[in-house]
Amino acid sequence: MSDRDVFQPPERIETERLILRKARLSDAAILHDAYMTDPDVAKFTSWKPRTDVRQSEMWIAHCIKQWERAESFPFVIEYESEPIGMVGMHSMSDHISFAFVIAKPFWGKGIMPEALSALIDWALAQQCVNRVQIYFLADNHRSQRVIEKCGLEYEYTFAHPDNLGEPKDCKMYSKVR
Ligand SMILES: CC(C)(COP(=O)(O)OP(=O)(O)OC[C@H]1O[C@@H](n2cnc3c(N)ncnc32)[C@H](O)[C@@H]1OP(=O)(O)O)[C@@H](O)C(=O)NCCC(=O)NCCS
Incomplete structure (x- = not known):
């Protein structure tokens, strides 16, 4: 992506059950x-x-600022009119990287595959995007299932710090246009 202005997602995307918004x-x-x-x-x-x-509050304020600076596009997931999770869409030099999370009571309803596939489809429809990628801790089988359901394929395993700073195996998955 040579021109960051080219990559500007809409502030609201609707899916069958969800609203994804700034x-x-x-x-x-x-x-x-x-x-x-x-x-x-x-x-x-x-x-x-x-x-x-x-x-x-500081995290959400940071998310809003990142969106306004077009550095990253963190979407809130609304389900039955309640915010229940987030999907981050990060624009990098020539590809888009995603990160995602959802509250535990809503696990297992296929919500994240629905949210993520809508954002992946939108991203890959943009002329400036050739690749989407997601990495996750290798023992995060729930995340792996979401990513497989969204049609991404395994690329490689690498070491990356976890949330406590300990190096852990992570798996990289991607989908190319
Ligand atoms: C990973 C996560 C986003 C999955 O979202 P989701 O909307 O529950 O996704 P799905 O409904 O497709 O379920 C995915 C897998 O979770 C497992 N699962 C299903 N119901 C579950 C439940 N009630 N509790 C625990 N795991 C469950 C199943 O293995 C399922 O795969 P399957 O459909 O092949 O059986 C969610 O578990 C989460 O937020 N986890 C914590 C944060 C995280 O891991 N983020 C990703 C970082 S890369």
């Missing part, structure tokens, strides 16, 4: 309670469980 400050307290304090969620991400709602 974050609002009012999401912070809801997402804090939904999953940001949950160690079972955080252990598969790059962040430690939050202990104070102000940490979640």
Whole structure:
């Protein structure tokens, strides 16, 4: 991607059951309670469980700023009118990288494959995007299933720090236009 301005996702995308939209400050307290304090969620991400709602407020404010600077596009997932998770869409030099999370009570309903495949389809329809990629901790089988359902294929395994800074095996998956 030579011109960052070319890659500008819409602020709202609707799927069959979901609304994917730019974050609002009012999401912070809801997402804090939904999953940001949950160690079972955080252990598969790059962040430690939050202990104070102000940490979640700072994170959401950062997400909004990243979107406005077109550095990254963190979408909130709304299901039955409630924010329940997020998908980050990061534009890199020549490809798009995704990261995602959803609150535990909503696991196993196929919500993340629905959200992620909509964003992947949108990204790969852009002339400036040739590749989407996702990496995850090798023991995160739930994440692997989501990624396989979205049609990405395994590329390689590499070492990367987990949320506590310990090097762990991660798997890279991708899909090319
Ligand atoms: C990974 C994650 C996003 C999956 O989202 P989801 O909407 O539940 O996805 P799916 O409904 O397709 O379920 C994926 C797999 O989770 C497992 N699963 C299903 N229901 C489950 C439940 N109630 N509890 C635990 N795991 C369950 C199954 O293995 C399922 O695969 P299958 O459909 O082939 O059986 C979610 O588990 C999550 O947020 N985990 C913590 C954060 C994380 O791992 N983020 C990814 C970092 S790369």
